[in-house]
Amino acid sequence: MLSYDELTSPERELWDAFPEGRRVDLRTGVPEDDRVDGGGQWGPGRTVRATVIVALLLGTNTARPGAVACLRLAGARISGHFNLAGAQVAHALWLEDCWVEEGVDLSGASTQSIAIVGSRVPGVEAGMIRIDGRLDLRRSRLESGSASPFHRRVTALSLINATVSGAVNLNGAEITAPEEWAVSAGGLVAEGGVYCADGFIAHGEVRLMGAQLPGGLHMRGALLERPGRRGVALALDNAVASTLDFSDGFTANGTVRLRGARISDNLTFEGAVLNGPPDGHGPSLTALLMQAVDFDFTLARQPSGTVDLRGAQVSYVHDSEQSWPDVVELEGFVYGSIKKVESGERREAVGRWDSVARRVAWIRRSPGYSPQPYEQLASWYRTIGHDDDARRVLLAKQRHRRCTLSLPTRTWGHLLDVTVGYGYRPWLAGVWLLALTLLGTLVFGAHSPTPVKQGEGAPFQPLVYTLDLLIPIGGLGQRTAWYWTDGSLQWLAYLLIALGWVLTTAVIAGVTRTVQRN
Known part of the structure; x- marks a missing residue:
C-alpha cells in the first residue's frame, strides 16, 4: 500500500490532482526537451511510477464530493510495470506525450x-477488455515488447475479443511488430468504429478477423507494411462493418484479405495502392464470399498482385482503367450494376464509356474457363436493355468454352461460329445463303444443263435451281428435272446440297442452344 510520504514530487502532484480530475503537465515548454523519443532520459522531476497510476485508478485516493475523479497526465516518464489486468476501473485515463517504460496490460x-x-508505449495488451467509452491512441508509437517478466509479446496492440462502446481511434499512430502482428483484434466489437487515418502506419499484420464494427473501419491514407513470409497486411475475414474506407492514398504492401466480410454500405478503394506482398508472390486483394452494397475499386494504379473476387456479392461495382491486374478471379462474382469512372465522371459502363470487348477481356483475365462470369455480365446487359451486348458476351463465352473441348467438338464449334455465331448471330446463315445463291445463279446461268426427260418439266431457271439445291426440305422441281454432263458443275450442285444441310443443321442447333440457355 502506497503512502503519501513515499511519493515523489510529480507523483504527489498527480495524487492531489486526481480526485478533481485536474491535468498534471510535466512538459517544459521547450520542444527539444519535450520530444517523446527522448523520454527515456527524462529525470526524476518528470518520472511517475506506474504503480502510483494503477493505485489511483483502482480508487486509492477517493474522489471528492462534487468532482469527477480522472487521471490526466502529460509529458511524464512512466516507469515500472503498468498492470491493470482484470481490474474494475471506474475512472477515465488520459495520458499525453508520455514515455512509457514497459507495456500496458489491460487484459x-x-x-x-x-x-x-x-505517447511511446512498448505494446498494449487489452484482450477481453470492456471499455465504457472510447480507446484513443492517436499519434502514439506502439512497439512489440514484453507484457510481463514472464511473457514475450509479439503483438504491439492486442484487442482480441475486446468490447468498446465508443470508437477506437488510431489516427496518426505508428504500430510496429514486423515479425508478427502489429494489431491483433479478432472478435473486436467497436460500436463507434475504428479510425486508422491521418498518417496511420502499421509495420506488421493488422488482424480484425470476425470484428463487429457498426461504425465502420476508416483507413484513409493509411500505410500498411507486411514484410513477413505470409505477406498479409490486413486480415478482415468474416468481419461485419457498416463501411470499409481504404481511400485517399491508402497503401498496402501486402495482401488485403476480406474473406467472408459483410459490409452493409460502402467498400471503397478509391485512390488506393495495392502493392501485394513484398516478394511479389501472392494476391493484392482476396475477397472470397465478401458481401457489400457499393464496391468502389477505382485504384490509383494497377495492383501488382492478383485480385480474387470469387463468390463475392455486391450491388454496385465502380472501376477504372487502373482497377484490374493481369489476373482477376471472377468465378461466382455477382453484381447488380457496373459503373465506369472516366474523367471524374461515373456512368453506366456501356456505350462510349465502355465496350463489350473490354468487359470480355476483363473476364478473360480469370484463369481457366468458367461460364458464370459471362452469364453474369450478359444478365447485367439484359437488365439495362442492351440485349445485343448480352448476345456478344454469350458468343464470347462459347468461343472461350470451345478452347477446352476435344478436336472434333472444336471443329463443330468453329462451324457453328462461322455459320450462325452459335445461334447468337442467325443472320450469318442468311448471308451465307445469299452468297451461295448468287454463286450458283451466276455459274449455272452461264451453262445449259441436260433435261432428265426431253420436253417435260418447267424451263431451266438458274435462281430457282440453286434455291432448290440449298433448301433441304421440300422441293421446287428444278433439281430433279435437270442434270449436268460437266463433272465440275455436277460437283458444285452436290456441294450446294451439302452446304444447305449444314446451314440448316447449324441454324437449328444454334437457335436450340440459345433457347435452352436463355
Missing part, C-alpha cells in the same frame, strides 16, 4: 475511456 479489465495520445 480482461473493465474500464472507462482510455486515452494514450502522442
Whole structure:
C-alpha cells in the first residue's frame, strides 16, 4: 500500500490532482526537451511510477464530493510495470506525450475511456477488455515488447475479443511488430468504429478477423507494411462493418484479405495502392464470399498482385482503367450494376464509356474457363436493355468454352461460329445463303444443263435451281428435272446440297442452344 510520504514530487502532484480530475503537465515548454523519443532520459522531476497510476485508478485516493475523479497526465516518464489486468476501473485515463517504460496490460479489465495520445508505449495488451467509452491512441508509437517478466509479446496492440462502446481511434499512430502482428483484434466489437487515418502506419499484420464494427473501419491514407513470409497486411475475414474506407492514398504492401466480410454500405478503394506482398508472390486483394452494397475499386494504379473476387456479392461495382491486374478471379462474382469512372465522371459502363470487348477481356483475365462470369455480365446487359451486348458476351463465352473441348467438338464449334455465331448471330446463315445463291445463279446461268426427260418439266431457271439445291426440305422441281454432263458443275450442285444441310443443321442447333440457355 502506497503512502503519501513515499511519493515523489510529480507523483504527489498527480495524487492531489486526481480526485478533481485536474491535468498534471510535466512538459517544459521547450520542444527539444519535450520530444517523446527522448523520454527515456527524462529525470526524476518528470518520472511517475506506474504503480502510483494503477493505485489511483483502482480508487486509492477517493474522489471528492462534487468532482469527477480522472487521471490526466502529460509529458511524464512512466516507469515500472503498468498492470491493470482484470481490474474494475471506474475512472477515465488520459495520458499525453508520455514515455512509457514497459507495456500496458489491460487484459480482461473493465474500464472507462482510455486515452494514450502522442505517447511511446512498448505494446498494449487489452484482450477481453470492456471499455465504457472510447480507446484513443492517436499519434502514439506502439512497439512489440514484453507484457510481463514472464511473457514475450509479439503483438504491439492486442484487442482480441475486446468490447468498446465508443470508437477506437488510431489516427496518426505508428504500430510496429514486423515479425508478427502489429494489431491483433479478432472478435473486436467497436460500436463507434475504428479510425486508422491521418498518417496511420502499421509495420506488421493488422488482424480484425470476425470484428463487429457498426461504425465502420476508416483507413484513409493509411500505410500498411507486411514484410513477413505470409505477406498479409490486413486480415478482415468474416468481419461485419457498416463501411470499409481504404481511400485517399491508402497503401498496402501486402495482401488485403476480406474473406467472408459483410459490409452493409460502402467498400471503397478509391485512390488506393495495392502493392501485394513484398516478394511479389501472392494476391493484392482476396475477397472470397465478401458481401457489400457499393464496391468502389477505382485504384490509383494497377495492383501488382492478383485480385480474387470469387463468390463475392455486391450491388454496385465502380472501376477504372487502373482497377484490374493481369489476373482477376471472377468465378461466382455477382453484381447488380457496373459503373465506369472516366474523367471524374461515373456512368453506366456501356456505350462510349465502355465496350463489350473490354468487359470480355476483363473476364478473360480469370484463369481457366468458367461460364458464370459471362452469364453474369450478359444478365447485367439484359437488365439495362442492351440485349445485343448480352448476345456478344454469350458468343464470347462459347468461343472461350470451345478452347477446352476435344478436336472434333472444336471443329463443330468453329462451324457453328462461322455459320450462325452459335445461334447468337442467325443472320450469318442468311448471308451465307445469299452468297451461295448468287454463286450458283451466276455459274449455272452461264451453262445449259441436260433435261432428265426431253420436253417435260418447267424451263431451266438458274435462281430457282440453286434455291432448290440449298433448301433441304421440300422441293421446287428444278433439281430433279435437270442434270449436268460437266463433272465440275455436277460437283458444285452436290456441294450446294451439302452446304444447305449444314446451314440448316447449324441454324437449328444454334437457335436450340440459345433457347435452352436463355
